[in-house]
Amino acid sequence: MGKFSLRDLETGRKIVWCPGCGNFPILAALKRALIELNLRREDVVLITGIGCHGRMSEYVNVNTFHTIHGRVLPLATGIKLANPNLVVIGHSGDGDAYAIGLGHLPHAARRNIDVKLIVHNNMVFGLTTGQVTPTTPKGVKTRSTPYGNPENPLNPLIIALASGATFVARGFSGDVMHLKELIKEAIKHRGFAMLDILQPCVTFYNTYQYFRERIYKLEETNHNPKDYWEAMKRAMEWGNKIPIGIFYRVEKPVFYEEFKHAMNPPPALRKLSKVDLTKLYTMFM
Amino acid sequence: MGKFSLRDLETGRKIVWCPGCGNFPILAALKRALIELNLRREDVVLITGIGCHGRMSEYVNVNTFHTIHGRVLPLATGIKLANPNLVVIGHSGDGDAYAIGLGHLPHAARRNIDVKLIVHNNMVFGLTTGQVTPTTPKGVKTRSTPYGNPENPLNPLIIALASGATFVARGFSGDVMHLKELIKEAIKHRGFAMLDILQPCVTFYNTYQYFRERIYKLEETNHNPKDYWEAMKRAMEWGNKIPIGIFYRVEKPVFYEEFKHAMNPPPALRKLSKVDLTKLYTMFM
Amino acid sequence: MEITNDLSLMIGGKAGAGIFASGIIFAKTCMRGGLNVFATNEYPSIIRGGHQWVLIRVSDKPIYSQIRRVDLLIALDKLTYEIHRDEVSDSGGIIVDSTLIIGEDDSRLYGIPISEILKKYEAKPVMANMVALGAAIGLLDYDIDVLKGVIRDHFKGREGLVELNIKLAEEGYEYSKKHHSGFVFRLKSLKEGSQKILVSGNDATAMGALAAGLTFYAAYPMTPATPILHFLSRIQKEYGLIVIQPENEIAAINMVIGAAYAGARAMTATSGGGFSLMVEALGQAAMTEVPIVVVVVQRPGPSTGMPTFTSQGDLRFVLHASQGEFPRIVVAPGDPLEAYMLTADAMNLAWKYQVPAIVLTDKYLAESLWSIDFFPGIEPIEENIIREKYSSSEPYARYKLTDSGISPLALPGTNGVIVRVNSSEHDEFGFGTIDPGKVVEMVNKRFRKLSMLSDEAERKGVKAYGNGNIVIVSWGSTKGPILEATKDFRDSIRFVQFLWLSPFPRKGASKALDGAEKILLVENNKTGLLGSLLNEYLHINPDLSLLKYDGRPFYPEEIRGWLKKCLGE
Amino acid sequence: MEITNDLSLMIGGKAGAGIFASGIIFAKTCMRGGLNVFATNEYPSIIRGGHQWVLIRVSDKPIYSQIRRVDLLIALDKLTYEIHRDEVSDSGGIIVDSTLIIGEDDSRLYGIPISEILKKYEAKPVMANMVALGAAIGLLDYDIDVLKGVIRDHFKGREGLVELNIKLAEEGYEYSKKHHSGFVFRLKSLKEGSQKILVSGNDATAMGALAAGLTFYAAYPMTPATPILHFLSRIQKEYGLIVIQPENEIAAINMVIGAAYAGARAMTATSGGGFSLMVEALGQAAMTEVPIVVVVVQRPGPSTGMPTFTSQGDLRFVLHASQGEFPRIVVAPGDPLEAYMLTADAMNLAWKYQVPAIVLTDKYLAESLWSIDFFPGIEPIEENIIREKYSSSEPYARYKLTDSGISPLALPGTNGVIVRVNSSEHDEFGFGTIDPGKVVEMVNKRFRKLSMLSDEAERKGVKAYGNGNIVIVSWGSTKGPILEATKDFRDSIRFVQFLWLSPFPRKGASKALDGAEKILLVENNKTGLLGSLLNEYLHINPDLSLLKYDGRPFYPEEIRGWLKKCLGE
Numbered sequence A, B: 001m002g003k004f005s006l007r008d009l010e011t012g013r014k015i016v017w018c019p020g021c022g023n024f025p026i027l028a029a030l031k032r033a034l035i036e037l038n039l040r041r042e043d044v045v046l047i048t049g050i051g052c053h054g055r056m057s058e059y060v061n062v063n064t065f066h067t068i069h070g071r072v073l074p075l076a077t078g079i080k081l082a083n084p085n086l087v088v089i090g091h092s093g094d095g096d097a098y099a100i101g102l103g104h105l106p107h108a109a110r111r112n113i114d115v116k117l118i119v120h121n122n123m124v125f126g127l128t129t130g131q132v133t134p135t136t137p138k139g140v141k142t143r144s145t146p147y148g149n150p151e152n153p154l155n156p157l158i159i160a161l162a163s164g165a166t167f168v169a170r171g172f173s174g175d176v177m178h179l180k181e182l183i184k185e186a187i188k189h190r191g192f193a194m195l196d197i198l199q200p201c202v203t204f205y206n207t208y209q210y211f212r213e214r215i216y217k218l219e220e221t222n223h224n225p226k227d228y229w230e231a232m233k234r235a236m237e238w239g240n241k242i243p244i245g246i247f248y249r250v251e252k253p254v255f256y257e258e259f260k261h262a263m264n265p266p267p268a269l270r271k272l273s274k275v276d277l278t279k280l281y282t283m284f285m
Numbered sequence C, D: 001m002e003i004t005n006d007l008s009l010m011i012g013g014k015a016g017a018g019i020f021a022s023g024i025i026f027a028k029t030c031m032r033g034g035l036n037v038f039a040t041n042e043y044p045s046i047i048r049g050g051h052q053w054v055l056i057r058v059s060d061k062p063i064y065s066q067i068r069r070v071d072l073l074i075a076l077d078k079l080t081y082e083i084h085r086d087e088v089s090d091s092g093g094i095i096v097d098s099t100l101i102i103g104e105d106d107s108r109l110y111g112i113p114i115s116e117i118l119k120k121y122e123a124k125p126v127m128a129n130m131v132a133l134g135a136a137i138g139l140l141d142y143d144i145d146v147l148k149g150v151i152r153d154h155f156k157g158r159e160g161l162v163e164l165n166i167k168l169a170e171e172g173y174e175y176s177k178k179h180h181s182g183f184v185f186r187l188k189s190l191k192e193g194s195q196k197i198l199v200s201g202n203d204a205t206a207m208g209a210l211a212a213g214l215t216f217y218a219a220y221p222m223t224p225a226t227p228i229l230h231f232l233s234r235i236q237k238e239y240g241l242i243v244i245q246p247e248n249e250i251a252a253i254n255m256v257i258g259a260a261y262a263g264a265r266a267m268t269a270t271s272g273g274g275f276s277l278m279v280e281a282l283g284q285a286a287m288t289e290v291p292i293v294v295v296v297v298q299r300p301g302p303s304t305g306m307p308t309f310t311s312q313g314d315l316r317f318v319l320h321a322s323q324g325e326f327p328r329i330v331v332a333p334g335d336p337l338e339a340y341m342l343t344a345d346a347m348n349l350a351w352k353y354q355v356p357a358i359v360l361t362d363k364y365l366a367e368s369l370w371s372i373d374f375f376p377g378i379e380p381i382e383e384n385i386i387r388e389k390y391s392s393s394e395p396y397a398r399y400k401l402t403d404s405g406i407s408p409l410a411l412p413g414t415n416g417v418i419v420r421v422n423s424s425e426h427d428e429f430g431f432g433t434i435d436p437g438k439v440v441e442m443v444n445k446r447f448r449k450l451s452m453l454s455d456e457a458e459r460k461g462v463k464a465y466g467n468g469n470i471v472i473v474s475w476g477s478t479k480g481p482i483l484e485a486t487k488d489f490r491d492s493i494r495f496v497q498f499l500w501l502s503p504f505p506r507k508g509a510s511k512a513l514d515g516a517e518k519i520l521l522v523e524n525n526k527t528g529l530l531g532s533l534l535n536e537y538l539h540i541n542p543d544l545s546l547l548k549y550d551g552r553p554f555y556p557e558e559i560r561g562w563l564k565k566c567l568g569e
């Protein structure tokens, strides 16, 4: 196998997202990004959570782990530590990453584990047919909040920044080429990268129009992605104008470098052989 | 019972913290705060997590719930929603609140549920005899990191601010009177209040000296606790000077107000009686 | 030949095409005519476009489940026709859009120009179902006015929709009246029928909890338990409920425990994966003796498994979940009435005994629909609870040692009491202890409740149907297909249903199994989990087992076929 | 009368006073003299000041457990004397600081001027234990040089401490030599003794995993499993291990699954509460067929329970944890050698069969110390694994249907293969499926592994000691006290130990129980959980049960007393 073309990335599975779903552009952008980055297909591991977004693993012909709800990050961490040669990309949803899985996000960020978290943020639980999530705006009626969402939403970019993430970006399903570039940059980043994607759910929360009218690109401004406070302030913008692009990007030591003693070769690639326990025995004698 | 004196707050249980432990001042400050606030003792519920901090519930003679590790916040949320008349105070540890329990913190904050979270942040797992936690500084040797902590610590105040907390403060066990005032302000605050306390663990991570030399009080500066960005910047300060005091305080609607339809009287106080289901039946006919 | 009031109808099509809504409308239309209805569905975990169907059985006699035979198929797309045509009996019919299925040489086809009718009214494609429903009523020679009434109620508040849908149904009705006649299967209103409701197991579970005083519900969505959340959040205002969807299942159950500690009757519901996350807190409820109810709606595992399908694979899991040993209530209803009664019981008894209670259902029970009589009145029962004031001179001890093992439960806020609960082992006042004598006292106190609890289980935990000495043993939702399969053999075949699984009704079971010549186990799982309980508690190893684990419920035909083999016929 | 090399010694005092360190030093001192040693401890969950003790048994014969009798008590504080003086036999002795316990008219007291000696050397109070240890060696007429050697190794690298501690020990030794004589109990080095190590169950578990190729360990601290984390993190550099303490147990097990998917032999350890949080991911490991090892070190529940005490209350929980049904390995060692062997087995077999494996121990086994021979060499065994290259022309199918149920396991990164795993039900290639036929095939495939797995269980799952027809049945750490209690009755009393609990070694058990006249159950829990398995699998209800659930392990005396009653003596 080795390097691959778009055809090689097909799995032949029928795509079952709703027609017009904001997941289609993400799938297209990811595939293109993988090709343009010219990776070995065998080296890519896609981890997907539970939700509509989770079907990504059915549609991309690389290594995949369709995991349980909310656990993309610890799973990705285990894979990356055991074999840092692998390119580990997690796809998660706003429910998956910010509701049930939120307890893992700040820790992955502060560790700067070299995995990528791509969140299909449709501001709704899609697969369970339309309930409120932590990013649903206040007052929005969903099937679990028929009188309007009583909670203030969470701003995931701020959380990522607050936790020490070294790469924080936002994309929009309505702009697939821009999205592709963001995915490429995220994968190229050495360290933890979070890419939150505004992904309209045409069935339960169609935000295409809403976002189209508001979105602007950070790279078309004088935004400096090295400046933490600028990133914070841009991440707070949420109203008539909503920025997409790379909010923050800095280089810091990555987590597996802390385990140099275990990386020669890394655990997953080490040949099994008889282990000498006797050198331990003095401790017990 | 009703209003109480210091004697009424004693439980007669022997205190088993290590001599000199930073938990003693927190206990003293809490008791004094409760007395000065002149509450009904029966109206106070103390929820404690698992850890050395968790013994607080043995030493204060109010209602207590010594819960499992990491679940102070959801438990407190359930209690407060079921009976908003209760004054609900959670005591947690840095392991309890920021490791295993971190997934609940941003949600409690954004809901602005009217409970208080007091974190005994000793930057170590005390009760399990001294392992690393999310607030242990990088490089510190603990029993689980004998070669030094490989992770960057989390800044809990920034996380709370990033999540929409309406009251964010930091105290220090070395200043019990100041601590008492902070606890009083936290309890008086209408909404979610997080008070992180720098609590030296004399046995596994003694930071008394370290903090004494660095701490200064926000109220002795021109800090404006209504200014979000100022709060953020102060919360980032961590070096030769470390601020304590109230970083941020604003008033926002509290969560149980969203359930007005269920508060008359609130669920816990409602008399049980036969429920008329027939009005539902049209839906099923 | 005409067959009146004995019908099996299937509506199939793409997810998003209103299949389930059509099913409910058709079922209610029959129910309002005094007929008995049962409906069940199958669908993949796909929001739009996946193939799904609903199967509706209608009769003037009691019905317990779906059957394999389809008398009338409404195929809303071509795929439905292709997948299901072989299930339709020779004398049956298939309603299709005449523009869709062309050139098929199938005498059972009843073409209706659905697309044309939709075009005429500029209606959306999703409304094809209304034309088809009207056509079905025509074909079945049933009363179109009843259907119109149901449609009117269904779209209440959206008047434009009401009129359009009624028009579409009428067009379908008239077309079939005019062009199709002589269909063998007929429906006819009964005038004497009592007023009924069409409810699912999930509906019944929710209403049972309400009847027993539910005021606080916290749940994280998980198929197939989510409809309970939808239902309760819809009615929260009328019933003064707090309904909250927290960040995950761990938060849900801990909120429920908090609310119950404060004094509210509180519940959560989930499926296996979510229940896994609740396991730690379940033990906390047991140790703190805070009463909670957890509804577990099973789907096939392990792990994510098949979210929209059915299974009985979690029985042992819920019986033994959480570290350490403690009494718990586990009940498993087999139909909506039992779901209602047992959930209400679970709530009342959880509070009486201060133990966690689990209501174990499955997707098949939870999402199928039954026409049943109004639920019997049940009241919230409160015992051993100290509210408002405490009038003893002794200091209040939350874990007072008593003969029954049940300690008086006071609520925080009550004058004169301090309520101290503890997830660590504790003394009578809730203070932590490691004293071996006290520890044993406390363990024994908690286990003493088992004595009265077992009495409850023995009284209500086992039901027997019929008198034969060939005994089918099962639990939960298999009840329907088993009753359907055996309804004509009540003299030779006994069906023993387990409603309580914990405490296990050992004596009740022995009695119900008395005289059995052969014991036949039927379960919707791989390893026969009730069978393992029979082995454990009664040293009975079922003679034969029928185990199904493809995610589908049993059909009575399968059971009947197997029975014949078992009995050597 | 002198009693040589048969001693039970207790060291007691406040938490923080170096009780356990003293215990280890004393135990090693005896072990280096060729004697057999067993040590166990008790302590509350308090960092400083709580009362704790260690009980050390020394003999030149095999020993299996602690005993009730204390021959020599080192009471490092007054409370220890008060609590434990009644346990000391009449001919025994009690070493105390002569300045602390005054005026007690107790002929067993051996006063040592500990405080004075400490003052003389300006030593910290915590060093009282060294003076006392020296005194004990003197009293026991043992070799002080061996003690000095152990102290030297204990404080290696901190030379100042070495010298001071040795001085203190010498002072204690000389004082007791000079002032106290005629103590009945004596210790004497054996010259022929083989080289031994002093290990705990936790140590043995960790080393078993290492021997079977462990390279990745992730665990969140939880008593009594935490020492495994401490040990492995200490040796991570020498063995090239990744040792990580994640944010919680959910993260820990998912990291382990991730690492194992990538190809690393990975393990986690916890106790009941942490295991509760791992339940969902356990099912994920089963469904994805990713091999993992989970060590569960039991403590008393429910819930937080008693963190520093012992229990066997989680057996049914670990057997049935997680939704749905799947084969799993559950093994329960009874001593360090078994802990080593069974953990290594668990790791090798988890990888061979691609199933989750659970090693179930408890605080008593995990934290007690045994002097044993060096562990036998065990090797990591790798079968069915595709590393580096894949050489078939067919596309790689992670879940290929095979006769054994075991599919070839490839690692991601391998040339020419795509490794696709799925927590949802899936087809051979790991793509999601709901097709009923495929689903059944996949369930059957996973369950087919049971056939070979059961053979493993039958082969190794049951051990019998002795030939009597009175049979004691038990599992796990009760082994020691039972062997100790029955060692003189091997002809009349048989002890049957279960090492494998899943798959249950049914045939092996029948054989081991063959001819039993009476079956006596011994368990460290409330309800007799192994008993419930005997009922379930063998229809055997033990005639009598000895169940202990106060958090303490059995003492052989209790078992012997009970046996006498059982046998009507």
Ligand SMILES: Cc1ncc(C[n+]2csc(CCOP(=O)(O)OP(=O)(O)O)c2C)c(N)n1
Binding pocket: A049, A050, A051, A052, A053, A054, A068, A069, A092, A093, A094, A095, A096, A097, A120, A122, A124, A125, A126, A127, A128, A133, C220, C221, C222, C223, C249, C273, C274, C277, C304
């Ligand atoms: C432990 C657990 N709880 C609940 C569920 C049910 N569940 C499946 S998908 C989902 C929500 C998914 O929402 P999101 O992550 O936003 O994904 P989307 O469908 O919107 O892409 C939930 C709650 C589950 N599978 N596991």
Ligand SMILES: Cc1ncc(C[n+]2csc(CCOP(=O)(O)OP(=O)(O)O)c2C)c(N)n1
Binding pocket: B049, B050, B051, B052, B053, B054, B068, B069, B092, B093, B094, B095, B096, B097, B120, B122, B124, B125, B126, B127, B128, B133, D220, D221, D222, D223, D249, D273, D274, D277, D304
């Ligand atoms: C689910 C679970 N995992 C692990 C533990 C073990 N445990 C008890 S206390 C503790 C750490 C407490 O640390 P922290 O919250 O900082 O409290 P401290 O002792 O420092 O006050 C842990 C991990 C537990 N009780 N429950």
Ligand code: SF4
Binding pocket: A016, A017, A018, A020, A021, A022, A023, A052, A053, A122, A126, A127, A200, A201, A202, A203, A204, C047, C048
């Ligand atoms: S429900 Fe929403 S997110 Fe899911 S496939 Fe449909 S449009 Fe996409």
Ligand code: SF4
Binding pocket: B016, B017, B018, B020, B021, B022, B023, B052, B053, B122, B126, B127, B200, B201, B202, B203, B204, D047, D048
């Ligand atoms: S271990 Fe640390 S936190 Fe715990 S009681 Fe001792 S000093 Fe306090």
Ligand SMILES: [Mg+2]
Binding pocket: A051, A093, A094, A095, A120, A121, A122, A123, A124, A125, A126, A133
């Ligand atoms: Mg979503």
Ligand SMILES: [Mg+2]
Binding pocket: B051, B093, B094, B095, B120, B121, B122, B123, B124, B125, B126, B133
């Ligand atoms: Mg701490």
